[in-house]
Amino acid sequence: MKKNNNSEDNSELSSNGRSRRNLISRSGTLIASFALVSGGLTSTPALAANSNNDSADFDGFIRLSRLLTGHNSLDIQLGERLYSALCQKNTQFAGEVKQLSEFVKQNNIPDVETLDEKLKQQPLHDPMMTIIKAWYSGVIEPGYHATVYGYQQALMYQIPRDGMVIPTYAHNGPDYWVANPPPVDRLLTF
Structure with missing residues (x-):
């Protein structure tokens, strides 16, 4: 039974972990795009x-x-x-x-x-x-x-x-x- 609970917990953690990773990934992409845009503005x-x-x-x-x-x-x-x-x-x-x-x-x-x-x-x-x-x-x-x-x-x-x-x-x-x-x-x- 413990194995079953652990696998259920792991699947819940995995979905939570995936949503956190997606949030972090999207945030990082957004920050990088702002940096590129602002860097382009100062070079012109x-x-x-x-x-x-x-x-x-x-x-x-x-x-x-x-x-x-x-x-x-x-x-x-x-x-x-x-x-x-x-x-x-x-x-x-x-x-x-x-x-x-x-x-x-x-x-x-x-x-x-x-x-x-x-x-x-x-x-x-x-x-x-x-x-x-x-x-x-x-x-x-x-x-x-x-x-x-x-x-x-x-x-x-x-x-x-x-x-x-x-x-x-x-x-x-x-x-x-x-x-x-x-x-x-x-x-x-x-």
């Missing part, structure tokens, strides 16, 4: 910064950044991070980028020096300098606790890169461990 600069921004706004930011920095091969991922952060910091930033782009187009501005001269003492000078500082420093605000959006990719380290090591405590440079070690030309003899 247009969505993370402001729902009104779109890829055309970001493309305009990159085109303007190329003129302002004088570099055509800017790091797009760094650009996404900078654009998103600048839009979050200043809700008017996307509009200022559009105004700057229109000013450049209307006045046929060939380089940043000409733009700087024309914008002296005008409201669009500040956003222009904000973009330049962000690309060159890799941060969008000064201070000890500023968030770093790009360190190795910051333009201030790209220009002298052939003669200067990026400042770091890692002896072989930042992220040195991701590169393949140099090949061994000959075996050492002892």
Whole structure:
């Protein structure tokens, strides 16, 4: 009789256990899907910064950044991070980028020096300098606790890169461990 009771108890436990497992499984799937969706939202600069921004706004930011920095091969991922952060910091930033782009187009501005001269003492000078500082420093605000959006990719380290090591405590440079070690030309003899 005890065997019978145990088998009845086991079948009851099994059905209870199955319903608990289903609940846990469904909860885990739901949590994972929320994580994937929220992770996808933060990786897209247009969505993370402001729902009104779109890829055309970001493309305009990159085109303007190329003129302002004088570099055509800017790091797009760094650009996404900078654009998103600048839009979050200043809700008017996307509009200022559009105004700057229109000013450049209307006045046929060939380089940043000409733009700087024309914008002296005008409201669009500040956003222009904000973009330049962000690309060159890799941060969008000064201070000890500023968030770093790009360190190795910051333009201030790209220009002298052939003669200067990026400042770091890692002896072989930042992220040195991701590169393949140099090949061994000959075996050492002892």
